[in-house]
Amino acid sequence: MIGKKAKRMIVLWVCCAALLAAAIVYSLLYNGGRWVAPMDLSRYVFSVKDLPMLAAGGCVALCAVYTVVTAVRAAFAAKRRADPRYTRTVSPLLGWCGLLGFLGFGGFWTYQAQGVIFPFIFFVFFGFFGLFFEGKLSHTLQDEMFEVNRRRAQLTAYKAGFALLFAVIWLVGMGMFSRNVEWCAIFMLIAISLIYALVLFLSNYLLYRYEKEE
Secondary structure (H helix, E strand, O other): OHHHHHHHHHHHHHHHHHHHHHHHHHHHHHOOOOOOOOOOHHHOOOOHHHHHHHHHHHHHHHHHHHHHHHHHHHHHHHHHHHOOOEOOOOOHHHHHHHHHHHHHHHHHHHHHHHOOOHHHHHHHHHHHHHHHHHHHOOOOEOOHHHHHHHHHHHHHHHHHHHHHHHHHHHHHHOOOOOOOHHHHHHHHHHHHHHHHHHHHHHHHHHHHHHHHOO
């Protein structure tokens, strides 16, 4: 199984590398080297000819995320196989990783300076505060009651997330920021990132509350 995943990963990276190389050649020959040579993003204007480089860059980014997620899941799966009766051992100190969420506020600076809204996605890291509560449940026996509490916590977290997502979509549908598409995109990116972080946090926090009956 590991061999098949490794081969699949290699093929995926080879395809991404070939796609990126083709996009670079196209940009150098037919698009003046845009997105290859250094650019002033504050003056950037979208062109259809930019699509090959943007698509190739997106594919490489998705491939990188997929590789990291696969590696992390494989590591956790190995730990679970070692003793599937107990939860994984996590240090509560990892909850401090949630402070990375404050990097999302840098998006306001990058948007004002360069028109880039990507940093707003760092608000997702606020969900890492939930690792503090997961750490407090490290090496806990996963009996039937634990599984019931976990499903209950996840269901409650998902309900809260879907309710907030519906509210965000409703506000946008009612015309919030309708006069400024960029502000609408920023609002949606921030809202979805924070909602995802909330779901991650609540899943661990509520499980801890249900298990400890606090």
